[in-house]
Amino acid sequence: MSDSTVSEAVAQPRTAAGVLFFDEGGRVLLVKPTYKRGWEIPGGYLHPGETPSQGAAREVEEELGIAPPIGRLLVADWAPHPVEGDKLLFVFDGGRLAPEQFEAITLDGVEIGEYAFHELDQVDTLLIPRLAHRVRAAFDARADSATAYLEYGTPLS
Template identity: 70%
Template structure:
């Protein structure tokens, strides 16, 4: 604190959560937003009082009309944006979608116009750089157990 009457400012990040789903070939499910260029992973910002896992599940249901169980947290990424401000982003492992969920996937048509599976080597071309780094770090960490902490999509290993 600078003095007894002026508290230090604290970070108030925007918090978002997304999910990585896979097909039997290990390709990653991406969604095509209607409101911007490029592709994304299913997910979005948290509502007040919502946990990251609750937000991820809600966003998947809203965007794709499915309710698969979520797996473990893969990464948490501290990724401030020069224009949008501080961000804290969580990526969960959705695992391989079962046949019923794959058949039921229906883009909402409002936020999401399409979905498709993509190979790992396509991700850097399809995703914006900061999201590509986050997703690739999550893929690298998948199966190792526990979650990995990132800063700007880069593992923070000290």
């Protein structure tokens, strides 16, 4: 782009990152926010200048009171919201929580009021559809040692 080119509008998505943690039985950890209905994965919006993995780690520490290592990227999803606009959402692998990490979980009591481990077949009823699609894609990516790219929660073929 040269100096004489008229600048054009570019996407400025809201960016968020979450983490999937598992127990010894392969169930996924979900959290229940206090400020809205339903369940979520631990995570949230990034702060300015923060990378997705840094934001995911910060959110986990704020919400759960633990600071386990954040693993590899499982999913990147371009998922615009009809009200909130463009969104770019990342899901990282948190791996299996060790017993001492599980025992150290301390909910913040402000944003998160409850947590529980759930089977994969429960995510469709517990999560909003677009997040359920993302979590299912993350499960598949984890099993395949891959990273999935989604648009609107759907893998590109």
